[in-house]
Amino acid sequence: MKRKNAGERADIYTRITEKIVTDLEKGVRPWMQPWRAGNAIGRVTRPLRHNGLPYAGMNVLLLWSEAMARGFTSPTWMTFKQAIELGGAVRKDETGTTVVFASRFTKTELGSGGEEFDREIPFLKAYTVFNVAQIDRLPDRYYARSEPVLDxxxxxxxxxxxxxxxxxxxxxxxxxxxxxxxxxxxxxxxxxxxxxxxxxxxxxxxxxxxxxxxxxxxxxxxxxxxxxxxxxxxxxxxxxx
Known part of the structure; x- marks a missing residue:
């Protein structure tokens, strides 16, 4: 089981690395998008979750790269389940984008002398999200255009x-x-x-x-x-x- 998890984690890293390298070979720097998207509110530069919280780490690179490649102007992404919970529906034949969740859990183990100790084990989980542009029937706030720039x-x-x-x-x-x-x-x-x-x-x-x-x-x-x-x-x- 441990070997399987390690293999899955390595595969995720490999896919992400290959995607970033491919973008760089095309002259695209996925960490550089200093202008706001067409329907972002204010000068938002980081991809957002369905609840408005920004993504962090490698997910920012992944979602920026995917948005540029596919012409998405919305900064907001969500899972299939989250779209349904909000009353939306991912359109047929739409393909999602892989992002990752990284965390740690604590496991109690026995030492050579029989003593117990806690060990932190890192893990990486991949899951799929869709851009708002791929989803119908979401609340109007997800499709709102940005206000004119007054300043x-x-x-x-x-x-x-x-x-x-x-x-x-x-x-x-x-x-x-x-x-x-x-x-x-x-x-x-x-x-x-x-x-x-x-x-x-x-x-x-x-x-x-x-x-x-x-x-x-x-x-x-x-x-x-x-x-x-x-x-x-x-x-x-x-x-x-």
Missing amino acids: PVAHIEHADGFFANTGAVIRHGGDRAFFSPAGDFIQMPPFATFRDVESYVATLSHEATHWTGTPQRLNRDLTRYAKDKSERAREELIALS
Whole structure:
């Protein structure tokens, strides 16, 4: 039984690790989503349980990654049972997202001399949740759109000037931040959806780095550098042999 639990725990860790690595290989950093979702109330940046409490730890990465991949704008997630208890119904053929619950329990054991001692045993349990966007007939509060932003985040004037001087085409809209090599433009979520101006500048700076790195803008031939580097490495190997 212990071997089975250990195997299940290792499998959960493996699946989570593989998912995060896959996102990173696609250029997606699942821990970075500094703008709020389309129907989040206020500047919420962490996924929420059905009761409004935020998720923590690796569940934040898992749910952010899944929301971005599948276009979910609601920050709220719940189990199949919780949806039913709230009067809702998960739509047919919808697939859930795996999250984990980690805790410890205390077990009393006997030592070599017959004495009793308590040992804390950690455990990890996986379960499935669904985004509000996958569930019908929930109370209206789960589908409420965010109120208009009445107190927008203030801009940093010199930062705006810097990005303007780069000449990059910066578009705003949607819920993703990316650089489009084909269209040669930077796409950003609306400014007012960011939790603060620092998050906006940090995200735009990251995308501007991709913008500056396109071949047509660099206009550099690095083939000679690569060849020289290869030849130097070969010479060093010969010297060491």
